[in-house]
Amino acid sequence: MTTKTRLQLTLAIIKPDAVAQPHVIKYIKNLILSNNFLFVRSNMVRWRRSDAEQFYKEHEGRFFHNRLVTFMSSTHILAREDAISCWRKLMGPTKVFRTQYEDPDSIRGQFGLSDTRNCTHGSDSEESAAKEIHFFFPDFDIEKWYSEEELLFRQRKVTFDPKRDIHILDNTSPTRKEEPKITAS
DSSP: OOOOOOOOOEEEEEEEEHHHHHHHHHHHHHHHHTOOOEEEEEEEEOOOOOHHHHHTTGTTTTTHHHHHHOOOOOEEEEETTTTHHHHHHHHHHHHHHHHHHHOOTTOOOOOOOOSOOOOEOSSSSSHHHHHHHHHHHTOOHHHHHHHTTTTHHHTTTTEEEETTEEEEOOOOOOOOOOOOOOOOO
């Protein structure tokens, strides 16, 4: 099934409070897949404090800043139609106590511990998604992905590789170089 609307990219972070529990990380990744997200890139990140402080600079001086910069872990570029709003809905509200009552089936409602240890992070706009994607995946070229791969992802000409936690282009896609055919003479 092919859609006409281009896919949107978002950054998804699964924080160490979730990654530390193998059953939780597996559940979250399966939930992402079952909600029609495509994993464009994935990376396990061991944060240096200086990197975390740079990423959360906008929250510097707030009481929860120290908790934000002392942990993080599994980062992903996700794609689907309306990826940003869909990922934010799947995560649930930031405030875990509120989420446990308003949206108990969301990721944060099920697994969040506090407002800063709330299992996940997601971009809140296309501008922040671009900035955050570049922060975690500096070699990823968003424009190049849209011009060379987005259509193939949208047409689902990809296969999920569970060892790498990414969707890879099928061998039949036109951007893949085919092996030369050897013929007997």
